[in-house]
Amino acid sequence: xxxxEAIIKPFKxxxxxxxxxxxxxxxxxxxxxxxxxxxxxxTEIYRGSEYTVDFLPKIxxxxxxxxxxxxxxxxxxxxxxxxxxxxxGKVFVLPVENAVRIRxxxxxxxxx
Amino acid sequence: xxxxxxxNFFSIVHHSLPxxxxxxxLLASPFSVKAAAxxxxxxxxxxxxxxxxxxxxxxxxxxxxPSPTGIAPxxxxxxxxxxxxxAGLVLFMTLPGLVLFYGGLVxxxxxxSMAALCLGITALITVIxxxxxxxxxxxxxxxxxxxxxxxxxxxxxxxxxxxxxxxxVNGLPNTDYAFWIPQNVFCIFQLTxxxxxxxxxxxxxxxxxKFTAVIVFAFLWFFFVYIPLTHMVWGATGLMNGVWxxxxxxxxxxxxxxxxxxxxxxxxxxxxxLVLGKRRGYGREPMMPHSMVxxxxxxxxxxxxxxxxxxxxxxxxxxxxxxxxxxTTLAAATASLVWPLAEFLQRGKPSVLGFCSGAVAGLVGxxxxxxxxxxxxxxxVGAAAGLISxxxxxxxxxxxxxxxxxxxxxxxxxxGTVGLVLTGILATSVANPNLLGGAAxxxxxxxxxxxxxxxxxxxxxxxxxLLLLIPATLLITLIVRALVGLxxxxxxxxxxxxxxxxxxxxYTLNG
Numbered sequence: 001x002x003x004x005e006a007i008i009k010p011f012k013x014x015x016x017x018x019x020x021x022x023x024x025x026x027x028x029x030x031x032x033x034x035x036x037x038x039x040x041x042x043t044e045i046y047r048g049s050e051y052t053v054d055f056l057p058k059i060x061x062x063x064x065x066x067x068x069x070x071x072x073x074x075x076x077x078x079x080x081x082x083x084x085x086x087x088x089g090k091v092f093v094l095p096v097e098n099a100v101r102i103r104x105x106x107x108x109x110x111x112x
Numbered sequence: 113x114x115x116x117x118x119x120n121f122f123s124i125v126h127h128s129l130p131x132x133x134x135x136x137x138l139l140a141s142p143f144s145v146k147a148a149a150x151x152x153x154x155x156x157x158x159x160x161x162x163x164x165x166x167x168x169x170x171x172x173x174x175x176x177x178p179s180p181t182g183i184a185p186x187x188x189x190x191x192x193x194x195x196x197x198x199a200g201l202v203l204f205m206t207l208p209g210l211v212l213f214y215g216g217l218v219x220x221x222x223x224x225s226m227a228a229l230c231l232g233i234t235a236l237i238t239v240i241x242x243x244x245x246x247x248x249x250x251x252x253x254x255x256x257x258x259x260x261x262x263x264x265x266x267x268x269x270x271x272x273x274x275x276x277x278x279x280x281v282n283g284l285p286n287t288d289y290a291f292w293i294p295q296n297v298f299c300i301f302q303l304t305x306x307x308x309x310x311x312x313x314x315x316x317x318x319x320x321x322k323f324t325a326v327i328v329f330a331f332l333w334f335f336f337v338y339i340p341l342t343h344m345v346w347g348a349t350g351l352m353n354g355v356w357x358x359x360x361x362x363x364x365x366x367x368x369x370x371x372x373x374x375x376x377x378x379x380x381x382x383x384x385x386l387v388l389g390k391r392r393g394y395g396r397e398p399m400m401p402h403s404m405v406x407x408x409x410x411x412x413x414x415x416x417x418x419x420x421x422x423x424x425x426x427x428x429x430x431x432x433x434x435x436x437x438x439x440t441t442l443a444a445a446t447a448s449l450v451w452p453l454a455e456f457l458q459r460g461k462p463s464v465l466g467f468c469s470g471a472v473a474g475l476v477g478x479x480x481x482x483x484x485x486x487x488x489x490x491x492x493v494g495a496a497a498g499l500i501s502x503x504x505x506x507x508x509x510x511x512x513x514x515x516x517x518x519x520x521x522x523x524x525x526x527x528g529t530v531g532l533v534l535t536g537i538l539a540t541s542v543a544n545p546n547l548l549g550g551a552a553x554x555x556x557x558x559x560x561x562x563x564x565x566x567x568x569x570x571x572x573x574x575x576x577x578l579l580l581l582i583p584a585t586l587l588i589t590l591i592v593r594a595l596v597g598l599x600x601x602x603x604x605x606x607x608x609x610x611x612x613x614x615x616x617x618x619y620t621l622n623g
Contacts, residue, residue, distance in 0.1 A: 045461075046401060046463070046465050047465060047469060047506060048505060052398075
């Protein structure tokens with residue numbers, strides 16, 4: 001089992017979700033997050049007071065998949081979230097020891 | 113009285129619809145007058161003639177003195193209806209207008225501190241107003257014939273004691289101020305001004321003044337600044353009440369509160385924020401408005417509420433009120449155009465806060481002028497207020513590096529003062545015939561208007577207002593600091609006032 005954490009541009013969420021659904025991935029957790037990488041922030045001005053906003057709004061998608069589904073899922077995210085411009089985000093892959101479906105007590109690959 | 117001869121109803125309607133309405137008014141007015149009068153006034157011994165009744169109805173329509181008709185004064189339903197709506201509109205500016213406007217402009221952790229002071233001051237001032245406030249501002253017993261020499265000496269600065277605990281403030285008009293509205297409605301209308309003025313000050317001290325200090329400051333400031341200043345400007349025996357006090361030493365004009373509300377809150381705000389010092393991290397940490405949505409909704413409420421504030425200050429539903437309605441709209445719109453335009457030219461982007469700030473600056477600027485200037489004058493006032501307040505909030509504030517959190521000085525203090533000077537230049541008796549009335553002829557207002565020197569009188573009044581405002585507010589701030597302290601302390605300020613002062617949060621995650 002692997003966990004995929006993908007940080008993407010907010011407006012790409014629908015496309016990414018649809019691509020993952022097409023692969024048969026049945027669930028995901030999405031969070032509105034803020035952060036920065038190489039993409040610079042912007043300035044906001046309120047009555048002449050200027051503030052540099054470093055942290056930009058992004059979407060973090062978390063999914064856990066069986067090892068066999070990993071490659072396809074990562075490829076789908078990278079393909080759909082890409083705009084080619086700075087700030088497209090990143091995909092992280094982490095190993096997962098176990099998973100439990102609370103309702104049925106199923107564990108492992110059956111639970112994801 | 114042609115219509116008296118015509119008995120046939122249909123011929124009236126057919127031949128002359130206007131006459132029909134006059135006839136209706138004539139028939140209706142004695143009933144309504146009696147209905148209002150029975151509660152408090154003995155009915156006049158001899159029943160008035162038709163001609164007297166007609167003159168009475170004319171006086172009601174033109175908002176003039178009915179006493180020559182010999183009919184006992186009573187409230188007019190139409191004027192009263194407008195004034196009750198106006199009083200509600202002005203309170204609506206504080207609750208929820210300023211809750212949203214001020215609340216949106218501070219950071220999330222302090223949003224409730226703004227709501228708390230709006231609500232708390234509304235409650236506090238209302239009770240003071242009932243006990244002594246209204247009487248000290250709008251009474252006149254200190255100038256009564258039997259009063260002591262000392263009382264006479266203070267009467268230009270304080271009203272009297274006759275209305276303590278609102279004794280005798282009932283459904284009958286107080287003709288010192290308005291011929292046709294009940295004094296209790298006048299009292300509540302004026303109360304809503306007394307509420308919003310101290311509330312406005314605390315925009316300058318936002319995010320760093322603790323609630324106990326706010327309340328103690330509001331209490332002292334109300335007694336030592338608001339009450340005397342408002343009597344001086346609007347009281348029947350007031351020092352600077354040019355339009356209505358024949359004995360006014362300085363015949364200045366302030367229609368809806370350029371001195372009483374805008375200068376008072378704006379300049380006091382400057383003094384307070386200078387003594388208070390900057391917020392922790394000011395200039396280093398981001399201190400952006402947490403919700404421009406709330407702030408812009410609040411601005412809309414302020415603009416709409418300002419119709420009660422300005423047009424309501426005519427104290428009648430008459431032509432002067434209608435003119436104030438028009439000039440208020442024009443000035444607000446002009447300034448709301450000028451401010452973001454200046455931003456666009458200087459920085460390339462017109463901001464939502466620019467539209468909001470411009471609108472408020474325009475409304476502030478037109479406040480003293482609205483019942484005295486015409487449409488063209490209003491556009492000039494709006495343009496000047498928008499531009500000068502823009503420069504004050506951006507350039508001036510940066511140059512002197514004071515932390516007036518929500519620009520109460522830059523918007524209210526500056527545009528209020530600018531508006532007062534422009535009122536002296538642009539006032540015209542075409543907009544307001546009272547500028548040539550009996551009091552104005554006696555105290556020199558009429559002469560100043562004719563001689564184009566009214567702006568100098570306005571400057572004098574501005575000077576006296578500042579002489580009261582600045583030392584008194586400074587002293588009050590120092591007293592509050594000695595009594596309860598002004599700021600909550602570093603850690604608490606970083607955490608936000610809401611949790612520490614009120615034990616609540618504006619927004620919680622778990623529903």
